[in-house]
Amino acid sequence: MRDTTLRSSRPPAALAAVLALLLGLFWTQQAAPAHAAPATTAITVDGKGTGRTFDGIGAISGGGGNSRLLIDYPEPERSQILDYLFKPGYGASLQILKVEIGGDTNSTDGAESSYQHAKGTVDCNTGYEWWLMGQAKARNPHIKLYGLAWGAPGWVSDGTGDNFFTSDAVNYLMGWLGCARSHGLTIDYLGGWNERGYNKSWYENLHATLAADGYHHTQVVGADSGWDVATAMRSDPAFDNSVDIIGTHYPCSYMSAMTSCSTTSDALATGKQLWASENGSEDYDTGGAPMARAINRGYLDAKMSAYINWPLIAAIYPNLPYNTMGLMTATQPWSGTYSVGKSLWAAAQTTQFTDPGWSYIDTASGYLGGDRTNGSYVSYQAPHSTAWSTVLETLDATAPQTVTFKVTGGLPGGALHVWSSDFASNDQSDYMVRQPDLTASGGTYSLTVQPGRVYTVTTVRGGGAGTAKPPARGVLKLPYADSFDSVPIGGEAPLLADQQGSFEAVRCGGGRPGTCIQQMAPSSPVTWDNTSDPYATLGDLGWANYTVSVDTRLTQDGAVQLLGRVGTQQGFSPAGIDAYYLTLSHDGSWAIQRNTTSHTVTTLASGTLPAAAGDGWHRLSLTFDSTAITASVDGTQVGSVTDGSYASGQVGIGTSGYVQAQFDNLSITPGPEQSYAGTYRLVNRNSGKVLDVANQLAADGSAVDQWSDNGGANQQWTVQPTGDGYYRLVGVQSGKALEVPQADPNEGTQLDIRAASAGDVAQEWRVVPSGGGYATVENRATGMLADVNGQSTADGAKVIEWPANGGANQQWELVPVG
Structure with a gap:
């Protein structure tokens, strides 16, 4: 512990001078190297210098x-x-x-x-x-x-x-x-x-x-x-x-x-x-x-x-x-x-x-001050020495540095143009920024470079940063339908993303006019990833209650598949996917199945429909209403089950085995829509703790964390619809809205509260059912989810934004207040 006891009066002047001298020598020898600014880096950009060709x-x-x-x-x-x-x-x-x-x-x-x-x-x-x-x-x-x-x-x-x-x-x-x-x-x-x-x-x-x-x-x-x-x-x-x-x-x-x-x-x-x-x-x-x-x-x-x-x-x-x-x-x-x-x-x-x-110019490339932690620089020259550029990075530096340039060997001099990007900033306007030109003094150019940046010193004119801005995120609204007739032969249907196999537009068979989508791969491919049956997915992960239907035709042994509530796919293993399936085999047998990212396929119901056997066209339908799942073939209900494993997700089509089945007239119609308007406590699935404004603060910028349920108004949130399927979450105690500060796109940013502002997409959230009575809370500006940092179960753990990963720390139960 630091000793703060008051001592006697100061020493005599002579002794003080000696102590000062000794301390000065000590700190010069011990402390100065740790805090001294790096030495100036002198770069001679020589057009006669050699290096490999830049590709x-x-x-x-x-x-x-x-x-x-x-x-x-x-x-x-x-x-x-x-x-x-x-x-x-x-x-x-x-x-x-x-x-x-x-x-x-x-x-x-x-x-x-x-x-x-x-x-x-x-x-x-x-x-x-x-x-x-x-x-x-x-x-x-x-x-x-x-x-x-x-x-x-x-x-x-x-x-x-x-x-x-x-x-x-x-x-x-x-x-x-x-x-x-x-x-x-x-x-x-x-x-x-x-x-x-x-x-x-x-x-x-x-x-x-x-x-x-x-x-x-x-x-x-x-x-x-x-x-x-x-x-x-x-x-x-x-x-x-x-x-x-x-x-x-x-x-x-x-x-x-x-x-x-x-x-x-x-x-x-x-x-x-x-x-x-x-x-x-x-x-x-x-x-x-x-x-x-x-x-x-x-x-x-x-x-x-x-x-x-x-x-x-x-x-x-x-x-x-x-x-x-x-x-x-x-x-x-x-x-x-x-x-x-x-x-x-x-x-x-x-x-x-x-x-x-x-x-490259090898003699004009290296590490600033000869130390990797100061940053690096690499120089390039155009053929015939008509232009040159030096790119410097100071990403690990801790202090400003001076860099000087001398130009020789026939390379052009004059005014040098400088561009920089501040990689410590999350503001796009701080990237590719034109700095003042450098002019030589006594044949030498000097530039002070700040930590955490990338600079380009160049004779090349032009350059710059694009100015186009994207629109806000939105929901893919239902109903959705595609007859595939507008897809060119050999093309892929809009929004339909192949995960395994190949689903392309062909002329319909079986006497049907128009264009259909067919699984084209006739045999298992030479794989790079782990293999699976062919399938393709489409749509919005937030779709919850809906009916998905498609016409199918299969003329060989095997089966066609209709997928619903498709969620997370297991990395490097497309066979592992959270989804429900309606499978119809060529012999007329059918099954309602549930798959998981761990490749566990469970048959929830099965049977045989003789009228659905053979080479003809058949319409498959899956209906999801909360935990009720109903399957139909050609308008006849063949099975109904109750399962709450997955509460929302995309749709898909697929085949069991590498068979060349055809698909037509995909449609998704909405079911009963759940409204989340009301006042709730948001309880984290992983920790059991509640979304909480830290220390009951109410000022703009107050941080949000998790805390044990104490009934406080700082743990209660009024969910207000803002349109397009999004909501604003307003703290009951503060009257301020949950937000991603400044719409920061960096994962790990802690959430806070701020005065509600109409049209501020950083304050708009989408509540998406994730199963078991829980939901994810997705920010409209960044597309990331409200997440308890590090899956912590401790009081005071930060609530941050993080990309969706299926974790329980990203799932919340909305418990009505009162």
Whole structure:
């Protein structure tokens, strides 16, 4: 404990002077190094300096259907999103777009359609990657395109099981390149099998076939796995010649701060270009700082000349894993809302002021003050020394630093332009901000850099931050119906997201006119993820009471499935999903079933309807009314059960087995709507504690936590409808509304209260039943849920916002007051 006892009067002056001198020496020796500002970093940007060729910054559409919902966005929001991703000088200004070569199989967040479901049946219009690549090229004609397979149709395995390294797979990739050519697209880079190692003879065959088929421009990237491919290349000249670029995954560590990156001596010794051909896997917002570090440090630590982020965008339903990862999120085509993340600006600080084909300047790249914790800097120059840029990051620094620049070797000088982004800020206006130009004094430029920032010093004119703003989140209202007649042949129905298999538009069979949706994969695919039966999902997770119906036709053994109240999907295992099913087999047998994320399928009711057997069309219906579930076939009720496991969720269609069933006339009609208007205590399912305004405060900004039920008015909330299915929660004691402060998009932000403001979406909440009498409380501005921090059961634990994860700490019982 600190001694605060008063002492006698001060010492004599002479003694005091001696003590002062000794203390001064002591603190100079002991304390100064810990607090001294870092030394000035002097950077000489020399046009005669050498370094590797810069290949670009990019992102991946695929490895799961993470771009699926983007094509269904309305205008102008869809174009705004595409501009933020690809338009030069506006947003991410991406220089590489890597896409999945669809294989009819789930590869994280869904499945992408193959252009050749069965050998010899080619349709170059399937899927949305052709559209996306075309949109990217329209905005930036110089963007590089890169294709990679995660899985493939079953026939590609040559009958050898779950194997991609076959001659058929090489031909499959050549066919895909042909489809790209038919769309006017040139593929610059081509990989093998994502994260499944390599087969030397296969890569040699691929490289030779590219040349033989006239794809001299397309370079082979090997092996989209680890650095071990480089070791194999070093001892095998034929294999070495078949790989043009070495691409590895997560060399800056998986889901980390990315403070350091690694390579191997064998990789460096190959002399090949080295890429972080997949990195990231970070939240679109909080992943910005790690991404900015990795872009610089990937070159400084490992001489990697390209950084490719997984994924491009989270344009997926929020019940899927990794639903906030990418450079942006876009999860509601019906409302048009989207979010721009810090990760997008991390890319922009480099991409807006460089181009592939520039070269690094090694002598003008390093760590500030020679210390990694101060930050890093990397310099680039254009061909013929016509322009240059230096990107600096101070993300781990704790104090301002001075950086000086001298320009030599034929590079241009004059006024230097400065742009910066403040990664400590949650305000989008603090990103890609133009700073005052630098002018030389005595041939030297000086810049003071603040902690937590990324800066670009450049001779390049232009650059900037996009200004488009999204609309508010909203509810997908019922009724909903789709006859599928407007879907082009080979296309996917709006909002219907394949999770396994491929559901595409075809001409209806069985004498029915018009267009239907058919499950196209005729056999189990070569998988990357764990396998499951084919299915596709659609809709709003907040749908509770409704009837979903669809016409089906099956002409082979197997079964069709209608899904309802579809909720959480188990990551990397699409067979594990919270949902109810009505299954109808070709022989007329039916069942009502419940599945779980742990793959437990329970039959709740079953039977046989002879009239439903055979090849004809049949209409399936599932009705949900609170805990009552009713199933009908062709208007005849076949079963009714009571089950309260899932209280809300999407709809879906599917098949049992890889059968080519058809579906038509999907409809969802609303049932009785539950109103939550009233006054409640909100009791957390995990802790049993109550949503509480801390310390009974009533001022704007007062924090919200959980506390044992004490009957206080600070634990009571009046739920007031605001329209469109949303509510305002007003504290009885304070008279103020529950909110996400300033609509902060960062997960973990503590909720507070503030004077109610009409139209403030940060104060609007959607109450969504989650089963067992509980509900989630979802913010309209951010789409995140009210969550007890860390699943704590303690009094005073913060109530924060967090992405939906199915946890009991995100579920609340609304107990009426009085």
